[in-house]
Amino acid sequence: MVPLTERAERLRSALDVGGDQLDPMASEQARGVVDRVKERWALKGGRTVVALAGPTGSGKSSIFNALVGNEVSVISPRRPTTSTASAAVWGEEPAGELLDWLGIDARHQVETAEGQAELDGLVLVDLPDFDSRELRHRVEADRILERADVFVWVADPQKYADARLHDDYLQPLRHHDTVMLVVLNQADRVKDRDDLQQVREDLRRLVRDDGAGDHEVILTSVRTQEGLAELRGRIAQVVSARNAAEARLVADLRTSAEHVAEGVAPTTPELTTSADTRLHEALKVASGVPVVLDAVERDYRRQANARAGWPFTRWVSGLRPDPLRRLRLGDDTPSPTGIAPSDVRAVLGRSSLPSPTPAARANVQLAAQQVAEDAGKELPVRWQEALVEAASPSEGNLADALDQAVISTPLRSRAPLWWSVLGVLQLLLALAAVAGLLWLVLVAVLGWFAVPTEVPFVGPVPVPLALLAGGLLAGLLLAALARVAASVGARRRRRQVEERLDEAIDEVSYQHVRRPVLTVLERHEKVRELLERASA
Numbered sequence: 001m002v003p004l005t006e007r008a009e010r011l012r013s014a015l016d017v018g019g020d021q022l023d024p025m026a027s028e029q030a031r032g033v034v035d036r037v038k039e040r041w042a043l044k045g046g047r048t049v050v051a052l053a054g055p056t057g058s059g060k061s062s063i064f065n066a067l068v069g070n071e072v073s074v075i076s077p078r079r080p081t082t083s084t085a086s087a088a089v090w091g092e093e094p095a096g097e098l099l100d101w102l103g104i105d106a107r108h109q110v111e112t113a114e115g116q117a118e119l120d121g122l123v124l125v126d127l128p129d130f131d132s133r134e135l136r137h138r139v140e141a142d143r144i145l146e147r148a149d150v151f152v153w154v155a156d157p158q159k160y161a162d163a164r165l166h167d168d169y170l171q172p173l174r175h176h177d178t179v180m181l182v183v184l185n186q187a188d189r190v191k192d193r194d195d196l197q198q199v200r201e202d203l204r205r206l207v208r209d210d211g212a213g214d215h216e217v218i219l220t221s222v223r224t225q226e227g228l229a230e231l232r233g234r235i236a237q238v239v240s241a242r243n244a245a246e247a248r249l250v251a252d253l254r255t256s257a258e259h260v261a262e263g264v265a266p267t268t269p270e271l272t273t274s275a276d277t278r279l280h281e282a283l284k285v286a287s288g289v290p291v292v293l294d295a296v297e298r299d300y301r302r303q304a305n306a307r308a309g310w311p312f313t314r315w316v317s318g319l320r321p322d323p324l325r326r327l328r329l330g331d332d333t334p335s336p337t338g339i340a341p342s343d344v345r346a347v348l349g350r351s352s353l354p355s356p357t358p359a360a361r362a363n364v365q366l367a368a369q370q371v372a373e374d375a376g377k378e379l380p381v382r383w384q385e386a387l388v389e390a391a392s393p394s395e396g397n398l399a400d401a402l403d404q405a406v407i408s409t410p411l412r413s414r415a416p417l418w419w420s421v422l423g424v425l426q427l428l429l430a431l432a433a434v435a436g437l438l439w440l441v442l443v444a445v446l447g448w449f450a451v452p453t454e455v456p457f458v459g460p461v462p463v464p465l466a467l468l469a470g471g472l473l474a475g476l477l478l479a480a481l482a483r484v485a486a487s488v489g490a491r492r493r494r495r496q497v498e499e500r501l502d503e504a505i506d507e508v509s510y511q512h513v514r515r516p517v518l519t520v521l522e523r524h525e526k527v528r529e530l531l532e533r534a535s536a
Contacts, residue, residue, distance in 0.1 A: 012034050055155070058155055087104045090121065120239070150180070179251065296490075
């Protein structure tokens, strides 16, 4: 069995962790229970507080006097009779501090007769009527009932089915059956014993239906002394066990924990993949990732053409703007100090990506809210509201985080080897074409001045012409091949960069939406576990 103090600490921890997501009234009542447990346990000693409780006219004061053996509690035909609680104390152990905590001023020390020490340690309390017309009487009865260790519910044949007894007192005590006794007093008023037994069984059934346990109802009559010895013996058993206080406190903690647990779900849900995917896609659009990927693809083609394209037209590429530089992205060349431009931008700057459209921002908000709603659809309303609030980050903070995620993501990789290979081949072919052109020009000039020259042939084609035509044609074909390879490589680079950006966007999604939502879910699970262990 879980120790009492540990059980109380679990309940207190659950209240602290749950905070505003728990029902305020249930939390306040539970904190009161935890405080009472701490106070009562500090006074545990060897005393057992037994409270006689019942409606007006049930005769509990008569039973009190009969058990004490003295007219301690005033009995009068005028109702209500008992206005303040009275206590009778058996045994020599000091009870002053306990009675002070109970708030009972009327105290009577019972002189234990020889051979009657079975009640040693008992503090018997006669309460005001809990259905009294006087509000202060009801308040006094309820206050002491919250602190008593054992309840003796006294009913009479006329009012044993009273709704206040069953609805307000017995039904909430479903865990207190071990610290309860049920008495049907004034049994002598029912002349027919069969009728009396029927009333007795009916009362037993009502208590059982209340969820307060299946109790053997004790029939008593002060006038005929019927059942008083049995009642005294049952109380003596409870007192001698010395565990009623702990049993009462455990029952209080279990009841409070279950009451608070009505504000949490039986299980804690997990984040759904569909809502997470929708949020991720919305963040990608809002952060300008499609624009960046288009720029990455164009940048790859531009660089490929500049390194492996036809040498005679490469200068055109230099006139085209750098698509990544226009977005203030991609320039990671370190300065002599070792600081790259992207490092500076990550700290001080922003990219030049276009701001998200209102539609994109609204889509992000809806997607974030969907994450919270999907996670909390099985949770109570207070937890659902906490999830929605957690999944609603500041728009400015989210925009900055997305921009920084894009800025800090490498958008270029090491130049492919084929750029260099084709670049060298293109240079050799260009040199061959230039050499052939110069050779032909030289032959033409010499022919102009009638200087005889010999030109070697390759088959029917002069070598200079073969160099010029071959270099040009081969260079153009190689440039076309490089363009095709650049298209393939650009798409591959786009996929690689998209994977990196996906990871960066996913981190932003986690830090600004999913982690706050998960934190709420983790709190819910911790509260659920603590309450479950407190009520075990």
